[in-house]
Amino acid sequence: MNPSPTIRKVFQGVASRAQMFRMFDRHHQRPNRWDGDATPLYAGEWFEIGEAEHDYMFEILPPLWIRGSMFAMREFLTGSVTSVFFALRIDEAIRHFHGYCELSDQASVGTMRVAIIERESRPVRAITREERLDHIWSSTADEYRGYAGERWPEALRGKRTVMLYGGKGGTLLKLLEDLNDDEIAAKLPVQLRHLHSPIAA
Structure with a gap:
């Protein structure tokens, strides 16, 4: 088992x-x-x-x-x-x-x-960083998410990636786990952006 x-x-x-x-x-x-x-x-x-x-x-x-x-x-x-x-x-x-x-x-x-x-049943709505990343992964269209392939260092291959929009710089492919707080907020629907993270015990 x-x-x-x-x-x-x-x-x-x-x-x-x-x-x-x-x-x-x-x-x-x-x-x-x-x-x-x-x-x-x-x-x-x-x-x-x-x-x-x-x-x-x-x-x-x-x-x-x-x-x-x-x-x-x-x-x-x-x-x-x-x-x-x-x-x-x-x-x-x-x-x-x-x-x-x-x-x-x-x-x-x-x-x-x-x-x-x-x-x-939590009395106050909260969302962990991991839940934020999983929501981004679940809600991103297949063409804008994927897995690190041969162009990535061997230790990173197979990790989840998402496409980010960099304004004038165009698009950027980044590991999901490496998104910073601003990038996470930009990828989340507005109603989820300002929910606090629960404090770890």
Whole structure:
């Protein structure tokens, strides 16, 4: 069994149907797509969807299983990672979520459920640097994001890149993880730019 993956929110707000389908395989451009185990890329990722999208996915195929307000897709994405859909009561409202769970870990679904409720129950809205970067990656069109290739130093190859607009200087390709605060703010929708970062414990 693989160690438990990091549970991470990869999109801010409620994803539309088109956004949901895009994020189901948001790592499809990776250069080693058909090599190795992709479990660490996907397992633990989650985002919010609408009720209509949740119900649509329930009706596509018979679920692998249904447990209360959760169900798992019968088709696996990679290894033993599959989509799990949640209908969760948070602050007296029913909200809907998609997450990739590693089903070889029997605790993965319950752990993700608790993590989503905890993250979405924060009294003050906050967004970490990692969540900002993941939102940028999730919402950037394929033609403006990619992976560092042969032109990059060997140690950086395979890392995520995004295209930045440099004004008169034209466009610039930069590692996602190297974006500074101003570049991150410019890439985020206006409603997310001024949310504070939670202080690390």
